[in-house]
Amino acid sequence: MKIAVPSMPGVFQMSADVAVDCLAAAAERGLRAFIVFGVVDRARKDATGSAAVDEGNVVCDLIRKIKAARLPLLAITDLCLCEYTAHGHCGLLAADQSTVDNDRTLPLLARQAVNHARAGADVIAPSGMMDGAVAAVRAALDDGGFADTAVLSYAVKYASGFYGPFRDAADSTPAFGDRRGYQMDPARGVEEALREVTLDIEQGADLIMVKPALPYLDILARVRESVHVPVLAYQVSGEYAMLEAAIANGWLDRERVVSESLNAIKRAGADLIVSYYADRF
Ligand code: PBG
Numbered sequence: 001m002k003i004a005v006p007s008m009p010g011v012f013q014m015s016a017d018v019a020v021d022c023l024a025a026a027a028e029r030g031l032r033a034f035i036v037f038g039v040v041d042r043a044r045k046d047a048t049g050s051a052a053v054d055e056g057n058v059v060c061d062l063i064r065k066i067k068a069a070r071l072p073l074l075a076i077t078d079l080c081l082c083e084y085t086a087h088g089h090c091g092l093l094a095a096d097q098s099t100v101d102n103d104r105t106l107p108l109l110a111r112q113a114v115n116h117a118r119a120g121a122d123v124i125a126p127s128g129m130m131d132g133a134v135a136a137v138r139a140a141l142d143d144g145g146f147a148d149t150a151v152l153s154y155a156v157k158y159a160s161g162f163y164g165p166f167r168d169a170a171d172s173t174p175a176f177g178d179r180r181g182y183q184m185d186p187a188r189g190v191e192e193a194l195r196e197v198t199l200d201i202e203q204g205a206d207l208i209m210v211k212p213a214l215p216y217l218d219i220l221a222r223v224r225e226s227v228h229v230p231v232l233a234y235q236v237s238g239e240y241a242m243l244e245a246a247i248a249n250g251w252l253d254r255e256r257v258v259s260e261s262l263n264a265i266k267r268a269g270a271d272l273i274v275s276y277y278a279d280r281f
């Protein structure tokens with residue numbers, strides 16, 4: 001199964017078997033790492049995101065297949081509930097249904113992380129901006145015998161309009177409200193970003209992420225100079241869609257603008273870049 005994502009030309013939802021072939025070919029071309037996001041049918045989504053903690057879900061299945069095929073790829077898994085909850089929020093809802101219940105979400109993230117590690121994931125990436133997620137995941141991994149599995153925290157993640165196409169791809173747009181209660185305010189200054197990063201490193205994050213990339217290069221540069229762990233930048237779905245839309249119209253030259261964008265992210269200080277162009281550039 002391979003389904004095109006309309007707002008992201010060149011990007012596809014794939015079943016695990018198709019994704020394994022795709023990654024095997026990419027590894028041949030020199031790709032060294034990938035990050036996997038789970039997409040499940042509407043019918044399998046529920047209030048608690050139970051598909052997220054199912055060891056037989058598509059993410060665990062893909063990781064097991066990749067490891068069985070011994071592909072030379074670092075396997076990173078995105079860790080969040082929003083792709084699995086019917087309401088599309090990144091955590092369980094509080095009793096009044098108006099906000100996310102941060103603390104009741106943590107044990108679920110811990111279980112999901114251990115499942116991913118047991119399937120063979122090398123790096124677990126909590127992306128939901130739940131407070132204490134890094135500590136909860138780290139402790140669960142250590143208890144489960146996965147002390148060597150790394151944690152990549154989406155430490156600096158803004159409540160951005162640039163995630164729109166991803167939410168089409170993962171069918172994860174919140175059914176009501178938005179993610180401003182847990183993601184960061186785009187208008188706030190660098191201090192808040194540095195505080196988030198510090199908290200996550202104290203909790204045991206091995207790597208940290210700034211996201212989106214291009215609209216936040218100033219934040220990326222400041223974060224890079226103030227921490228001593230690898231810093232990743234995520235060129236998100238909207239950044240990709242924006243370039244591809246102009247390219248499709250003949251208004252921009254792909255080769256040049258993709259290279260300029262990725263170089264800008266690199267120059268600002270990214271040690272690693274998560275990009276939908278990774279395989280092509
Ligand atoms: C899940 C998650 C999102 C993205 C990565 N992990 C969506 C969101 O926060 O709404 C966005 C990725 C992209 O736009 O490419 N929490």
Ligand code: ZN
Pocket residue numbers: 080081082083089090127128
């Ligand atoms: Zn989420």
